[in-house]
Amino acid sequence: MADHPGDLGGGRADLPGRGDLLRLHPATPAWTNAGGQLAGFLAYDLVLIVPFLVRLPTIPPEWFVSLVVYTAVVTYSGLLAAWYLFVSPTTRIGRPRAVADWAPEHPRNA
Numbered sequence: 241m242a243d244h245p246g247d248l249g250g251g252r253a254d255l256p257g258r259g260d261l262l263r264l265h266p267a268t269p270a271w272t273n274a275g276g277q278l279a280g281f282l283a284y285d286l287v288l289i290v291p292f293l294v295r296l297p298t299i300p301p302e303w304f305v306s307l308v309v310y311t312a313v314v315t316y317s318g319l320l321a322a323w324y325l326f327v328s329p330t331t332r333i334g335r336p337r338a339v340a341d342w343a344p345e346h347p348r349n350a
Contacts (some may be wrong), residue, residue, distance in 0.1 A: 275333070278321050285318035 292311045299307050326333045 275325070275331075278325060282318055282321035285314050287319065287350060288314050289318065 289311070292307060292314065296307060296311065326332055
C-alpha cells in the first residue's frame with residue numbers, strides 16, 4: 241500500500257517512493273541530483289588525464305599551449321569533483337543525510 245501520493249511501494253516508509261524521486265528530480269535542485277553527474281565527470285577526468293600527461297613531452301610546439309590549458313582544466317575539474325565527492329563534509333559520499341536534503345516536498349519535511 242502506498243504511504244503517500246506518488247509512492248510506488250517497495251521502499252522504506254520514511255523515504256519517498258520512486259515516483260516522488262522521478263517527479264522531483266528535474267524540478268528540485270539537490271546534492272543527490274548532482275552527485276552522480278559529478279562522479280561521471282570525475283571518471284571522465286581520470287580517463288583523460290593519463291593520455292594528456294603522456295603526450296605532453298612529445299607534443300608539437302604549436303599545440304603545446306592548448307594541451308597544457310586543457311590538461312589544467314581537466315586536472316582542476318577532477319580535483320573539484322574529488323573535493324565535493326570525498327573531502328567536503330557537507331557533500332561527501334557516505335555522510336548522513338536527512339530526507340530534506342533530497343526531497344523537500346516529502347510529507348515528513350512539511
